[in-house]
Amino acid sequence: MFKIPELYLSHQDYFYFIKQQKYKNQFIQSILNKSPKLEQITLYFHPLSSPSRAVRSLLLLAKIEFNEKIIDILKSENKSDQYSLINPNQTVPSIKQGSFTLFESHAILKYICEQYRLSDFYPQDNLKLKAQIDSYLDFHLNEMKQITEYVMISQNNQNQQELKEKQKNKKIQINCYYFLLKFFLMKENINTSTTIKLSQLQI
Incomplete structure (x- = not known):
């Protein structure tokens, strides 16, 4: 409903207050940006993997809603045909958002920061x-x-x-x-x- 210009203008004070908050969930972001809500990220990871923990920590600290699936690298689940479709390199972590997939932790971290405007973690203006x-x-x-x-x-x-x-x-x-x-x-x-x-x- 906030796509209606009159309603959006009538709630400007509210939007200004929300914008001052450090992090916003996906629903709030979609309202502020007047854009459709982003599909939820699914994180494929393993707790023993340091890069996996870095990505998961970012999602938790930024209060981003996400699904998670443990890929048991000790049982070679990362080498399965199903997982190889998500990450041909057969490593963890990987993410999937709708039909979009991404692997390599640094690429994932930067993508999340830019997608959700997490400038505290990865500044765009400095x-x-x-x-x-x-x-x-x-x-x-x-x-x-x-x-x-x-x-x-x-x-x-x-x-x-x-x-x-x-x-x-x-x-x-x-x-x-x-x-x-x-x-x-x-x-x-x-x-x-x-x-x-x-x-x-x-x-």
Whole structure:
């Protein structure tokens, strides 16, 4: 009914009040934008997956209504034909919204922020801060997997060859830890903010 111009104008004070709220659910967003309500997102994830937890945390913190389905990677459900139609790369997380599907956590995080105008998490009006967040996300994608691999290897029984390989890569992984600490975790411009950013969800 708020698509009727006269009704929309008569409730402008109400809309102004709602716009000041930090987050809005999909119904409120559709009224404010005078657009159809977005179809609900379905999140395909696994709790052991750090990228999955980052996407799920964003949806929860932003109070976005969503469905969720656990893909049991320990049982190789991510390699099923059905899931491969959603994510040909057979990884988690993935999302589906209507007929639209998307995989890779950083792409999903940015899509959600831009779709729902979550500027606190991923600012559109502060180019430098946005670039710094992107910088960490790229670092996370390219470098942090070394730390994950190191931890996973440490949990397994290893033969002599694996132990030698682990020792050989130890220096690289220590350097990665040091770089993460010095240039991201202790950097004021991203991590002392009063609001959570995408970069912090991925740490």
